[in-house]
Amino acid sequence: MTDAYVIKRGTHDSEAFDPLKLHQSIVAACLSVRAFEGEAHDTAERVVRHVISWLLTKTEVTSADIRRVASSHLHTYHPEAAYLYEHHQLVA
């Protein structure tokens, strides 16, 4: 597991990285492009694993970093969902 903190957009406040939150946002992106629920959870699990691995050497990153790294891995497994994930996050 990682002890990294995430700085929220537009602030200097940070909170502990929450893998569940990332998992849910990726599942939501996958479901929005009509992926099966099981597939969405599998994809999210893989992406979260990559992000956790990337965070192992980090103490603090920005939410934009999490979005970028998650998105690049999501692109490998589900390009359509990655597109939606990137753009949804930008307007959210």
Added chain:
Amino acid sequence: MAKHSYDYDLIVIGSGAGGSVAADIVAAAGKRVAIVEADMMGGQCPNWGCIPTKALLEASRVLNTARGAEAFGIRTSTTGFNYPSVKAWKDLAIKRTGAHNSAKYYQSKGIGVYHGQAHFISPHEITVNRRHLSAEQFLVATGSSWSSLNVPVSERVTLHDARSILDLPKPPKSLFIIGGGATGVEFAEIFASFGTKVYIAEEAPRLLPREDQEVSQLTEAVLAKRRGVHVLTKAKITGVSIDGISPRVEFLRGGEQHSIKADQVLVAVGKQPNVDIGLENASVDYTKRGIDVDEQLRTSTSHIYAAGDVLGQHLYTHVGVYESRIAANNLLHRQKITPNYKAVPRVTFLTPEIASVGMSEEDCLKRDLKIKTAIVPVNVIGRANVSNAMDGFVKVITDARGVLIGASIVSAHAGETIHELTLAIQHGMTAAEVANTLHAFPTWSEAVRVACAKIKV
């Protein structure tokens, strides 16, 4: 520079060759400077790069010289080595660099020192161990890391890189080196000298593929005949499996699948710039091959400069130091200066040493340049005779007008001799000008004069 709205005028990320010099210069100019180091102070070169490997190479050279001393009438029948003592020598060489004490040195100069990985969170701000530091300007000098192998590797196999192999308690019985560049051949020389059965595999048709062909041919011959190294060129690694408790390296060569079991495997397939520091948050353009900079070493974000290996261009300590000086000038002054890479010397510390500068013949052919070349074996000069070191040559390359544009030397002390040609190339001298300069007899440099004299315009 400063309006004191930032914590520092300059934050240097990385305390190695690319960062340390600039930190020193800018602090000496009265600016508020901090330096951030994620690993050991001083970075790669003094701790796990040039210094420890060259210390081990020097130990292996002394051993080989002693073994060959009979030719000079000197009896050395009891020549041997104690590897823990060899490692102690290597550690002494590291200690003498003073890198481990550099934090104190920086602090004495008023430079703030932070240990931890820096990560940009905005264009003027980084986080180090969750501490936020801001600066008006930055210099990114995060260096490079050894590239990993991009083929399937058994989870039960531990592969070494050029850092971890330095810590082996004793030379392995057998070592498979993946990568026939400068790092690979230097470790082949070290471990073969200490009795290890060494295999070295290179995907290109020859070792040291960036050097002139003659350099590669001689290197292969010397490593194979003198050190007993098994040279496997045109070998494409396909995977590393486990065989009992030892790794087995699988590779394609000559259209056939082969495999070799070895006690240890060293991966020396090159280096990659350390760019994973949140550069996106500072709008700094980069690729996995390095940070993009303009001719003043400024990144796409004008207050952030970069120097050293992280640029991905010339991964040498001396280039890092050179770029760091240039970055320091450009950080401080309106009058900007630009680096000149026309004459970058490169040295591979084998016996005999290999040194080159400027363009190789292959570079010239690719650019369709009209060139003249001359090559002289070192055995024609007096110094080779009295040193009983006949292997080697000097090769010079000039343009059609006889202006020196490249050179390669394979001989004892080539790393020193190359600087005469480096100076000549840097200042646009002709081969005739070098040839007409007096060279003392009997010195290795005489071969440079003879080679230059062979160029006819």
